[in-house]
Amino acid sequence: MLNKTLLLFALLSGLPLLVVAAPLATVQVRAAGNTETVTADGVVEAVRQTVLAAQVSGAIVELRAKVGDTVATGQVLARIDARAAGQTAAASQAQVQAARAGLEVSAKDFNRHKQLFQKGFISQAALDQADAVYKAAEAQVNAQIAQAGASQTQTDFFTLRAPYAGIVSEVLMVQGDMALPGRPILTLYDPAAMRVTATFPQSVKVTAGSAPLIQIELSGSGLAPITPTRATQLPAADPNTHTLQVRLDLPATTRSATPGMFARVSLSIPSTADSGRVFVAKSAIVRRAEMTGVYVVDSTGKATLRQVRLGRATNDVVEILSGLSVGERIATDPQAAATAR
Numbered sequence: 001m002l003n004k005t006l007l008l009f010a011l012l013s014g015l016p017l018l019v020v021a022a023p024l025a026t027v028q029v030r031a032a033g034n035t036e037t038v039t040a041d042g043v044v045e046a047v048r049q050t051v052l053a054a055q056v057s058g059a060i061v062e063l064r065a066k067v068g069d070t071v072a073t074g075q076v077l078a079r080i081d082a083r084a085a086g087q088t089a090a091a092s093q094a095q096v097q098a099a100r101a102g103l104e105v106s107a108k109d110f111n112r113h114k115q116l117f118q119k120g121f122i123s124q125a126a127l128d129q130a131d132a133v134y135k136a137a138e139a140q141v142n143a144q145i146a147q148a149g150a151s152q153t154q155t156d157f158f159t160l161r162a163p164y165a166g167i168v169s170e171v172l173m174v175q176g177d178m179a180l181p182g183r184p185i186l187t188l189y190d191p192a193a194m195r196v197t198a199t200f201p202q203s204v205k206v207t208a209g210s211a212p213l214i215q216i217e218l219s220g221s222g223l224a225p226i227t228p229t230r231a232t233q234l235p236a237a238d239p240n241t242h243t244l245q246v247r248l249d250l251p252a253t254t255r256s257a258t259p260g261m262f263a264r265v266s267l268s269i270p271s272t273a274d275s276g277r278v279f280v281a282k283s284a285i286v287r288r289a290e291m292t293g294v295y296v297v298d299s300t301g302k303a304t305l306r307q308v309r310l311g312r313a314t315n316d317v318v319e320i321l322s323g324l325s326v327g328e329r330i331a332t333d334p335q336a337a338a339t340a341r
Contacts, residue, residue, distance in 0.1 A: 044258065060079070086155055099143075103141050196228070202244050218263050303337035
């Protein structure tokens with residue numbers, strides 16, 4: 001109320017007004033803690049990714065899957081021309097029926113020989129010969145049944161089915177193409193089991209308990225940083241780059257991750273030395289042409305633009321390599337500091 005009265009008095013009397021600017025919002029520069037962040041580039045991979053290929057030769061007569069389709073376990077994805085194989089299977093079944101008919105005749109003949117032998121009308125040799133014929137016919141039936149089963153199995157090779165529920169990521173052939181044994185037809189992956197593979201320097205050790213210290217950012221996904229469920233460092237290093245691969249399992253709820261996506265991996269590790277490293281918020285950085293600096297505020301509240309050299313940026317902070325000391329205060333709002341007098 002007193003301020004309003006003084007303001008009204010100044011306006012009526014024509015006296016000059018003294019405008020007192022609000023103090024700048026500042027923050028004190030502090031040294032980094034006992035941990036540092038190591039970042040690495042990674043790529044999203046599917047734990048289960050299968051390239052489905054043909055086991056037999058033939059023209060593709062039906063292709064039921066396209067890129068992006070979600071398929072169920074056992075669902076038919078493609079069919080290869082199986083007319084010749086079907087005829088072979090039918091012939092095998094006919095041979096089984098013929099063998100069984102011969103077995104019935106041999107069985108009846110053997111029974112008649114046993115009755116004649118019991119009455120003493122034929123010799124033991126004649127009975128043994130009838131028994132051998134019967135057993136040969138029985139063996140022939142078993143062989144034909146096995147042959148028919150093999151023919152049926154061969155026929156099943158002409159139908160390509162999904163080995164598990166997943167998503168079709170690539171279709172390499174079209175209807176009418178000639179399928180050959182081992183030639184890929186399509187690629188399928190399981191979206192419920194995804195991981196990120198990143199490359200770290202060999203000096204960085206990732207253990208089984210490192211997962212909570214790792215944050216993964218998927219480029220373009222719009223997701224918040226993800227904490228992996230498990231971290232596994234491969235035991236072999238690359239002899240050319242002296243780096244180690246780390247596999248990071250993503251939570252099963254990460255449905256927007258697809259194979260091939262770029263990922264940024266950040267790992268917090270204990271600092272190797274106390275070098276007085278300092279970090280400031282990215283919002284406090286001023287960029288003018290080729291100059292990068294911050295507004296340093298002295299004890300009187302005056303803000304002065306000072307050039308600094310930036311280091312590695314992590315999340316919302318950036319490391320200051322030179323130009324700033326621990327204990328100094330900087331303006332958190334560069335625009336307000338630039339207009340302050």
